[in-house]
Structure formats: structure tokens, C-alpha cells
Amino acid sequence: MRSKNLTEQMLIGLQNVTFEFGARIIVEDATWHIHPGERIGLIGYNGTGKSTLLKVLVGEYLPSKGTVEKSRETTIGYLHQDLLSFDTNDSILEVAMGAFEKVKQLEKEIETLGKELEHSSDEKLLHEYSDKLHELEVLGGYTIHHRTEEVLQGLGFSNKDLQRPYKEFSGGWRMRVLLAKMILQQPDVLLLDEPTNHLDLPSIEWLEKYLQHYQGSVVIVSHDKFFLNRMVNKIVELYQQELHVYSGNYEFYEKEKAVRIELQQKAYENQQEYIRQQERFIERFRAKATKAAAAQSAMKRLDKIERIENVEIERPNIRINFQVDKQPGKIITTLKHISKNFGNIEIVKDTEAEIDRGDKIALIGANGKGKSTMLRIIAGTEQFDGERIWGHNVEESFYAQHQLEALDLSNTILDEMRHCGSNKTDLELRSLLGCFLFSGEDADKRIRVLSGGEKARVALAKVIISKSNFLLLDEPTNHLDMHSVELLADALNKYEGSYILVSHDRYFISKTANKIWEIVDGKIKEFKGTYAEWIDWKERMAKLEAVKKKETETLNQPVVVATPVSPVKTNTQSNNLDREQKKELQRMQRQFQKLEEEIAQLNVKKTTLELELAKPESYKEAGKFAQLEKDYATIQQKMVAANEQYETLFEKIMELEG
Numbered sequence: 001m002r003s004k005n006l007t008e009q010m011l012i013g014l015q016n017v018t019f020e021f022g023a024r025i026i027v028e029d030a031t032w033h034i035h036p037g038e039r040i041g042l043i044g045y046n047g048t049g050k051s052t053l054l055k056v057l058v059g060e061y062l063p064s065k066g067t068v069e070k071s072r073e074t075t076i077g078y079l080h081q082d083l084l085s086f087d088t089n090d091s092i093l094e095v096a097m098g099a100f101e102k103v104k105q106l107e108k109e110i111e112t113l114g115k116e117l118e119h120s121s122d123e124k125l126l127h128e129y130s131d132k133l134h135e136l137e138v139l140g141g142y143t144i145h146h147r148t149e150e151v152l153q154g155l156g157f158s159n160k161d162l163q164r165p166y167k168e169f170s171g172g173w174r175m176r177v178l179l180a181k182m183i184l185q186q187p188d189v190l191l192l193d194e195p196t197n198h199l200d201l202p203s204i205e206w207l208e209k210y211l212q213h214y215q216g217s218v219v220i221v222s223h224d225k226f227f228l229n230r231m232v233n234k235i236v237e238l239y240q241q242e243l244h245v246y247s248g249n250y251e252f253y254e255k256e257k258a259v260r261i262e263l264q265q266k267a268y269e270n271q272q273e274y275i276r277q278q279e280r281f282i283e284r285f286r287a288k289a290t291k292a293a294a295a296q297s298a299m300k301r302l303d304k305i306e307r308i309e310n311v312e313i314e315r316p317n318i319r320i321n322f323q324v325d326k327q328p329g330k331i332i333t334t335l336k337h338i339s340k341n342f343g344n345i346e347i348v349k350d351t352e353a354e355i356d357r358g359d360k361i362a363l364i365g366a367n368g369k370g371k372s373t374m375l376r377i378i379a380g381t382e383q384f385d386g387e388r389i390w391g392h393n394v395e396e397s398f399y400a401q402h403q404l405e406a407l408d409l410s411n412t413i414l415d416e417m418r419h420c421g422s423n424k425t426d427l428e429l430r431s432l433l434g435c436f437l438f439s440g441e442d443a444d445k446r447i448r449v450l451s452g453g454e455k456a457r458v459a460l461a462k463v464i465i466s467k468s469n470f471l472l473l474d475e476p477t478n479h480l481d482m483h484s485v486e487l488l489a490d491a492l493n494k495y496e497g498s499y500i501l502v503s504h505d506r507y508f509i510s511k512t513a514n515k516i517w518e519i520v521d522g523k524i525k526e527f528k529g530t531y532a533e534w535i536d537w538k539e540r541m542a543k544l545e546a547v548k549k550k551e552t553e554t555l556n557q558p559v560v561v562a563t564p565v566s567p568v569k570t571n572t573q574s575n576n577l578d579r580e581q582k583k584e585l586q587r588m589q590r591q592f593q594k595l596e597e598e599i600a601q602l603n604v605k606k607t608t609l610e611l612e613l614a615k616p617e618s619y620k621e622a623g624k625f626a627q628l629e630k631d632y633a634t635i636q637q638k639m640v641a642a643n644e645q646y647e648t649l650f651e652k653i654m655e656l657e658g
Contacts, residue, residue: 019061041236076188079185079192094166095177110136123314142580154203189217189218281294282302286299336386338388351523353526355500364517370646378472396468400474410447411446412444468497515529596646
């Protein structure tokens with residue numbers, strides 16, 4: 001029996017719910033309560049029914065048994081793919097501002113009352129007008145434009161986009177507008193089904209910061225481990241028609257689940273040993289009159305025992321093995337003086353780069369910066385100005401969304417894989433397809449009946465079994481669950497060839513890349529290191545930039561401290577001082593001047609070290625980097641000490657001159 005307090009706190013939940021699709025059970029006798037302040041990650045393998053469970057929560061599907069409980073006052077926002085059927089000529093600003101229906105209605109009423117008051121002095125009308133203005137203020141009505149613009153810009157829209165019609169935008173950008181509207185509505189519970197699928201890295205980071213301070217509860221279905229680790233404080237796993245709750249983020253869930261499986265396996269093995277012993281006892285003595293009663297008791301005990309289930313392997317740990325036919329030369333490709341424009345939009349201008357054998361590059365950045373365009377330039381499928389020099393013995397394979405059009409719709413999935421020239425057996429091909437979520441009879445499905453996501457997985461599987469020594473991968477994890485992302489990352493780590501990939505999955509990038517490319521101001525900027533090292537470097541540079549800005553602002557301020565120690569002022573004022581005081585003052589002035597010079601020299605050294613620390617090559621040599629950090633810390637300590645001495649000396653000079 002649940003406590004009254006728990007019921008009162010619950011916003012929405014399932015109570016002993018069973019839900020079936022035909023003969024298929026999604027959940028059986030599941031209980032799950034969502035409380036205020038919770039940020040929950042709903043996880044499970046593809047096809048287990050996570051999205052379906054969200055639809056049960058919001059009432060789109062009714063449970064076969066049990067009840068969906070919801071507080072009368074609870075408001076719910078639900079972001080899902082089906083919302084893309086919505087279309088309108090309204091601007092995206094207007095669509096997002098649909099979150100403020102009550103405010104917009106109030107504005108219309110105030111406008112009508114204002115017009116009436118122009119021709120009337122009715123006191124009742126005036127009071128009503130005043131009340132509605134107050135209500136508008138309480139609802140924050142005067143800030144809705146600013147708040148809407150702020151959220152849309154956070155999700156990657158530019159100022160000039162805000163007045164463009166909603167229908168002009170692609171599905172991914174439309175989803176962002178609807179996400180903005182939902183965020184602005186501030187429901188008690190936000191249900192987000194794969195919210196990061198259509199977001200670039202800056203927008204994902206913005207969404208993280210926003211949701212971390214969100215006052216309501218959030219339920220997120222996502223395959224992005226990095227996002228879940230930073231966002232959630234509880235994991236609910238849908239597995240084998242049951243809900244398993246873990247109080248922590250995804251990393252905690254992984255560790256805790258491993259412990260649970262180990263304990264269950266041990267308990268299962270212990271129980272099996274006990275059952276075998278009892279069965280041997282029964283078999284041995286049930287025919288003997290003196291032991292028959294004991295044997296009967298043992299049989300009854302076995303009948304009553306609650307059997308512990310064996311821990312089944314959740315998914316076969318299939319290894320994806322790349323095969324490389326030829327070893328390429330040292331240089332894969334060289335880009336010289338590359339420029340690319342789409343009308344007035346400049347992607348890159350006179351940029352250069354080189355991909356070497358062994359490079360595993362992640363090309364990252366905001367949407368619209370030309371990442372996919374750059375992949376096509378490297379692959380030779382996009383026109384550009386400049387020169388692309390292909391290396392010796394390079395055999396490339398390119399995975400991108402447009403590759404789906406190259407699939408033969410009349411083929412089965414297995415047929416499509418057979419035609420890749422990999423010489424793998426059907427059994428090997430079926431094993432590989434199992435990794436890409438096509439198990440058993442799924443491999444015999446025709447391409448024409450597959451969803452967009454399923455076609456994308458077939459195209460990716462074709463790339464995997466090619467014998468190429470250079471891969472170009474554009475968002476390869478978009479349609480994979482976490483387990484498959486792990487398998488792909490492991491395979492790429494063992495891959496003997498080179499690759500360049502575009503992805504917004506930070507966990508995947510952190511597992512696979514040894515170099516980071518970023519398109520900044522029309523140039524390719526290269527960082528030689530992992531994603532974690534790049535993030536660390538970016539944060540360090542941001543801090544240094546903030547320090548430089550502060551120092552620049554300080555230097556640009558009028559130097560008040562110089563006035564008291566100027567020679568003219570000091571000589572004039574010191575006439576009234578006795579001889580000893582004059583000597584002391586002169587000594588302090590010399591010391592003060594020397595200290596000023598010392599601080600200036602320290603500033604020069606500090607700036608030089610900052611410039612060294614800003615260079616990516618400084619991070620390649622651990623010894624050099626450690627020395628630079630040590631020198632920088634020493635300079636900072638000396639500057640703190642010198643500035644303290646400076647202030648103390650200045651105060652003493654002021655006292656003597658006073």
C-alpha cells in the first residue's frame with residue numbers, strides 16, 4: 001500500500017500496467033512514478049517499446065491492465081517525431097510563441113479594451129483594462145518576445161531566421177522550433193523522445209544547461225550516453241517487459257547493472273546446486289519406505305521454491321571486423337587552397353589541410369558550418385575551387401544520408417549485402433546484420449518496406465564490410481542504439497585504416513577520434529589530440545581569454561595610482577616634511593618605480609606563456625606542457641605577490657605625503 005504522501009507528490013505514473021501490441025507484450029505489471037525534480041533517462045534496446053511507453057504515459061495508448069495515474073494539475077510536454085506532420089506559413093518566432101496562448105489572448109483583449117477606452121470614459125472598462133495589464137505583467141507578458149528569441153537562438157537559429165516561415169525549414173530544424181515551444185510552455189513534466197537527434201553540439205550543450213536548471217521533471221529517451229550522464233539523476237530501463245530503476249546517471253547504471261547481474265548469476269547458480277542436491281536425494285530415497293516421507297517433503301519444498309531466472313545474454317556480443325585490402329601511402333589526401341560558397345554563404349575560403357595514414361578525425365561544429373560539405377569535397381562528390389590531391393593506393397568508402405538512394409529497393413537486406421563484394425558467407429553477413437539490429441528473418445525483408453532509419457543502417461553495414469582503407473562517415477550513429485554505438489566505436493578503434501567522421505554524439509567522438517577538425521572563419525583548424533583533450537584546451541583558452549579581457553579593461557582605465565608619486569606633486573608636498581621623512585619617501589618612490597617595472601616585465605612573460613599555451617602543438621609533448629604550466633603558475637604567484645606589495649607601498653606613500 002502506497003503512502004498518501006507519495007501519492008500527493010507524484011506527478012504522473014503507471015500502476016501495475018500491462019500493455020500489449022497484439023501478441024507482443026511491451027510491459028507487464030509495471031509500476032513507475034515520476035516525482036517533482038526528477039530527471040529520468042528511459043533506456044532500452046531498439047524495438048523494446050520506449051517510445052510506446054511514453055505514449056501510454058500521455059494517454060495516446062490505453063493499457064491492457066492497470067492504470068495511468070496523473071495529478072489533475074499536472075501539465076505535460078511531449079516531444080516526438082510524429083509532431084513533424086504539423087505545417088504552417090507562420091514564422092518560426094510565431095510558432096514558438098504559441099507557447100504563450102494565454103498571454104497572446106490577454107494582449108488581444110487589452111488591445112480591444114484600449115480601442116473602446118478611446119471613445120469611452122467608463123470607469124468599469126478602465127478598471128478591467130488596468131486589471132488585465134496587471135495580469136499580463138504577472139504572467140511575464142512583456143518579456144515573451146525576448147524569452148522566445150533567446151531559446152530559439154540557443155537552439156541554433158540566427159536572428160534573420162526568426163521571421164522566416166516555418167514551412168521553409170527541414171524536419172530537423174522544425175523539431176527544434178517545436179522543442180523551443182515546449183520549453184517555453186514550462187510544463188510540470190517534459191517527455192523528450194531522442195531530443196539530440198536533430199541538434200548540433202553547441203545546441204546540445206545549450207539544451208543541457210537549460211534543462212539542468214529546469215524547474216519541472218524531465219524524462220529523456222536517448223542513445224547519447226554523454227548527454228544522459230550529464231542530464232539525468234535516475235535511469236529507468238525497459239528490459240524483458242519489465243522496468244528496472246537505478247538511482248543515478250548512465251555511468252552509475254552501467255556499474256550497478258553489472259553488480260546486479262553478477263549477484264543474480266551467483267544466486268541462480270547456488271539455487272541450481274541446491275535443486276540438484278534435493279533432486280538427487282528424492283531420486284535416491286523415494287522408493288525406500290523409511291525415507292519416503294523425507295523424500296515427499298523435499299519434493300514439496302522444490303514445488304514451493306521461487307525459481308531465480310538465469311541471467312540471459314541481452315544481446316550477442318558480435319564483433320565487427322573491418323578488412324583492409326591494400327595499405328595506402330603515408331598521405332591519404334591533401335587539400336590545397338580550398339574554397340566553397342553556396343551563393344552568398346561562404347563555407348571555406350582558401351583553406352588547407354592534410355589527412356595522414358592512421359588519422360582518425362572528428363569534424364565537429366555547429367550546423368551550417370559546412371561539415372557534410374567538407375566530407376563531400378574530400379570524397380570528390382562536391383564541386384569546389386582549389387585542389388584535392390589523392391594519396392597512393394587510397395580506397396575510400398563514403399557513408400552519408402544520400403547513400404540511401406543507392407539501395408536497390410527490390411533487393412532483400414541480405415541480397416544488398418551479398419552484392420558488396422566482401423566474399424563473406426551468408427552466416428557471416430547475417431551475424432553482421434544482427435549487430436545492426438536486423439536479426440533472424442529481418443535479413444530477408446525487402447529494402448522497399450524498411451523505414452528511413454533501417455535503410456540508413458543497411459547503408460552503414462555496407463560500408464563496414466567494404467575493404468576500404470579510408471572511411472568518410474556522416475552521422476553514422478543516428479539510428480543506432482547504445483549497444484550498437486559501442487560495437488561500432490570498438491570496431492573503428494581496431495580498424496587499420498584511416499577515417500574522418502561527422503557526429504554530434506560526444507561519447508562516440510571521445511571513443512574514436514585522435515584528431516579534431518573544426519571549421520572556424522572559413523578555415524579548417526586542426527587539434528592533434530582526443531575530444532577530451534580538445535574540450536580541456538577550449539576551456540583553458542576561454543579562461544585565458546577572460547583573464548586577458550579583464551586585464552585589458554584594467555589597463556584601459558585611468559591610472560589613478562600614478563598621480564601621488566609623480567615627481568612634481570611629491571616635491572611640492574614634501575617641502576613640509578622633515579628630513580627623515582623625505583629620505584623615507586624617496587626610498588619608497590625608488591622602490592615603487594622598480595616594482596612598477598617588475599610588474600610590467602611579469603606581464604610580458606605572462607602574455608608570452610599564454611601564447612605558448614594557446615598553441616595546440618604545446619600539448620603534444622607532455623614534458624614541455626608540464627613545464628609551461630609550471631612556469632605559468634610561478635608567474636601568477638609572483639604577480640599576486642608583486643601586486644600586494646605594490647598596494648601596500650602605495651598606501652604608505654599616501655600616508656607620508658598626507
